[in-house]
Amino acid sequence: MQLSRTAKFSLGAFAIVAMAGIYLPLLLVITNSFNATTSGAFPIQDWTTKWWVAAWHNEGVREALWTSIKVASIATVIALVLGTMISFALARYEFFGKHTVNLLVVLPIALPGIVTGVAFSNTFKHVFEPLGIGLGMLSVIVGHATFCVVMVFNNVQARLGRVNRGLEEAAMDMGANLFTTFSQVTFPAIRSALIAGGLLAFALSFDEIVVTTFTTAPGTETLPIWIFNNMSRPNQAPVVNVIAAVLIVFSMIPVYLSQKLTGDDRD
Amino acid sequence: MAWLGVLYIGSLLLLFATAFWHTDPFTSKVIPGFTLENFQELVVQEAYRNTAVRTIGIALAVTILCAALALPLGLFMAKVAGPKLRAILAIGITLPLWAGYLVKVFSWRITFSQGGPLDWVLAPLGVDGMGYGQPAVVVTLAYLWFPYMAVPVYTAFRQIPDNLFNASADLGAKSWGTIRTVALPLLKPALIAGSIFTFSLSLGDYIAAQFVGGKTQMIGTVIAQNINLNPPLAAAFGLVPILVVVAYLFLARKSGALDAL
Numbered sequence: 001m002q003l004s005r006t007a008k009f010s011l012g013a014f015a016i017v018a019m020a021g022i023y024l025p026l027l028l029v030i031t032n033s034f035n036a037t038t039s040g041a042f043p044i045q046d047w048t049t050k051w052w053v054a055a056w057h058n059e060g061v062r063e064a065l066w067t068s069i070k071v072a073s074i075a076t077v078i079a080l081v082l083g084t085m086i087s088f089a090l091a092r093y094e095f096f097g098k099h100t101v102n103l104l105v106v107l108p109i110a111l112p113g114i115v116t117g118v119a120f121s122n123t124f125k126h127v128f129e130p131l132g133i134g135l136g137m138l139s140v141i142v143g144h145a146t147f148c149v150v151m152v153f154n155n156v157q158a159r160l161g162r163v164n165r166g167l168e169e170a171a172m173d174m175g176a177n178l179f180t181t182f183s184q185v186t187f188p189a190i191r192s193a194l195i196a197g198g199l200l201a202f203a204l205s206f207d208e209i210v211v212t213t214f215t216t217a218p219g220t221e222t223l224p225i226w227i228f229n230n231m232s233r234p235n236q237a238p239v240v241n242v243i244a245a246v247l248i249v250f251s252m253i254p255v256y257l258s259q260k261l262t263g264d265d266r267d
Numbered sequence: 268m269a270w271l272g273v274l275y276i277g278s279l280l281l282l283f284a285t286a287f288w289h290t291d292p293f294t295s296k297v298i299p300g301f302t303l304e305n306f307q308e309l310v311v312q313e314a315y316r317n318t319a320v321r322t323i324g325i326a327l328a329v330t331i332l333c334a335a336l337a338l339p340l341g342l343f344m345a346k347v348a349g350p351k352l353r354a355i356l357a358i359g360i361t362l363p364l365w366a367g368y369l370v371k372v373f374s375w376r377i378t379f380s381q382g383g384p385l386d387w388v389l390a391p392l393g394v395d396g397m398g399y400g401q402p403a404v405v406v407t408l409a410y411l412w413f414p415y416m417a418v419p420v421y422t423a424f425r426q427i428p429d430n431l432f433n434a435s436a437d438l439g440a441k442s443w444g445t446i447r448t449v450a451l452p453l454l455k456p457a458l459i460a461g462s463i464f465t466f467s468l469s470l471g472d473y474i475a476a477q478f479v480g481g482k483t484q485m486i487g488t489v490i491a492q493n494i495n496l497n498p499p500l501a502a503a504f505g506l507v508p509i510l511v512v513v514a515y516l517f518l519a520r521k522s523g524a525l526d527a528l
Contacts, residue, residue: 003347007442011343015356018340022363025374025410028384032377042387104276111509112471114487118505119278121494122285126297146275207367209474210487214494227369231376231478241377244370251365 026248033245038238055242064226071137071222072205075144079201080194082145083152091160106154108147116146117214124215135217143215144208148201155197156190163189203251286503290496297498305503315489319507322486325405326469330462332409333416337461338454340417342446345424346432360417368411369474375407376478399481407475412468416461423457424450459519467512 003011036046055061089095090102108116124139133139163186171181209224216225227243230236289302309315344356363371378385379399386395397403427450435445473487486507493501 003442008347011339011347014339015343015348018336019356019359022359022410022413025371025378026363026366028377029370029374042382042384101272104272107279108275110467111512112467112487114471114473114490115279115282115505115509116275118490118494118501119275119282122282122498122502123274123278125498126281126285142274203365207369209369210471213491224367224369227373228474231369231373240373244367244373247367247370251367252362 029241029248030245033238033241035238035241038234051238051242055239055246058239060221060226060230061223061239061243064221064223067137067221068206068223071140071144072202074141075148075205076198076202078141078145079148079152080198083149083197083201084156084190084194086149087153087157087160091157106150109150113147113208113210114214116143117211120146120211121214135215137220139215139217140212140220140222143211144205147208147211148205151201151204152194152197155193155200159190159193282502282505285499286506288499288502290499305500308500309503309507315504318484318489319486319504321401321484322470323511325401325408325485326466328405329408329412329469330416330465332405333413333465334420334458334462336409336413337417337420341421341424342450344421345427346429357421360421361414364414371411372407372475372478375403375410375475379403379479399479401480401483403479403481404476404483404485407479408469408472409465411472411475412465415464415468416458419457419461420454423454427453463515463519466515467508470508470511 031044033051034047034049035044036048036050086101086105090098090105120139120143121135124133124135128134128139167185167189168181171185172178176184207224208222209228212222212225213228216222221229223243227240230240284299285297286305287301287303288297288299289304290297309319340356340360344353348356377383379397381398385397389395431449432445435449440448471487473485473491476483476485476488486504490501490504493504
């Protein structure tokens with residue numbers, strides 16, 4: 001493209017500034033976790049690792065982490081089963097209202113999370129609480145599963161569109177029953193889509209805060225809820241900072257590696 | 268199989284119905300019925316009306332800021348950077364998506380904190396950092412949703428053939444003229460697609476406002492405050508973002524941008 005030298009230079013400078021803007025705040029969280037003062041005063045005068053030790057021994061963090069893992073795992077399993085079923089129903093069968101269902105499935109991510117959260121909170125309070133099922137772990141899982149389904153559905157549906165149906169028919173012609181056909185032919189074809197959708201669902205659930213806030217009850221604290229509750233407490237802020245630093249490192253390294261592995265041969 | 272769907276759709280419908288119920292002021296019990304009180308309160312009460320307008324304003328500011336940053340970055344990545352640098356930048360703009368929502372809010376909470384990094388950087392210039400408040404909310408939300416705008420804009424820039432730019436230059440247009448009259452119209456669908464995310468995600472957010480907004484209240488703040496005390500009012504306020512998002516989608520569809528998705 002015919003860009004002047006100055007234009008190219010200023011665009012390059014802009015890109016550098018933009019990238020700095022994206023990564024400096026994250027770097028800041030990591031360095032600030034070694035800041036000895038609780039106020040987060042800058043520049044850092046005294047360096048310490050005591051907050052890391054405190055975070056490691058923090059019972060609340062451990063419990064919240066365990067709750068998060070449980071919720072995310074169960075929600076992901078539900079999402080895998082339901083998401084696969086819905087995408088098969090929509091890809092393989094014609095039925096009345098199919099397009100409406102197609103639209104409704106993506107609604108949980110199209111609408112702001114707060115709407116989903118308020119809707120579920122409202123339902124659990126007015127319909128299920130009188131029946132003895134109040135807000136708690138179950139309602140959190142239901143809330144999470146609702147948007148996790150969308151992730152699995154999107155991935156599996158995209159894959160099903162490209163799977164050759166002739167293979168399934170061939171398997172059946174050769175005498176395989178429905179179950180054998182699924183486990184030997186269909187499942188291997190959609191396996192990677194299921195893994196991708198499942199990972200995405202797990203990651204989303206693990207990070208979710210808004211729907212969780214509205215569907216949880218005291219006693220059920222996921223890791224984001226724990227962070228949320230402790231971020232404003234001055235004496236807990238350094239521990240929150242350590243957890244945030246850990247989350248940055250743990251979430252970005254695997255993604256960076258996998259993108260680098262798949263990205264190199266693409267370009 | 269449909270139980271989740273029924274539960275979800277049922278909940279949305281119940282939410283819609285609840286918006287027309289009212290709360291007994293003495294017992295705080297929710298009483299089914301039909302009243303437009305809640306909606307009336309939203310319109311009449313100045314604080315609520317201001318909150319709704321402020322939230323839409325913040326969402327628009329976030330969208331404009333994201334677009335203003337994504338355009339030059341996308342242009343640089345697609346048309347100036349070499350393949351290697353382009354690949355690194357493409358990973359670079361999507362990677363933060365995985366870093367955790369609260370972690371990113373927290374990073375800006377540190378940045379804007381009193382005596383924090385921003386104050387420190389600006390101190391030699393004799394300027395005070397802006398601290399927590401509405402501008403901080405806009406910056407934080409723009410940071411959170413930037414990838415949703417940057418990715419479609421970058422992809423759209425990549426799809427514009429170079430010879431369109433060359434032709435424009437041959438016909439005498441300068442860089443800026445080419446960008447304005449050739450590139451921008453072709454980027455419109457990508458900008459609208461990105462703006463749907465930046466706009467609707469900002470509209471429903473209240474956590475950024477809580478942690479970097481100082482006293483700033485958004486629609487979500489009011490919903491969160493009322494969900495236990497006055498569910499019908501929270502429900503009525505919950506319908507506001509739905510209506511605004513639907514209206515936004517409708518406008519986007521009218522402009523024809525959705526066909527290109």
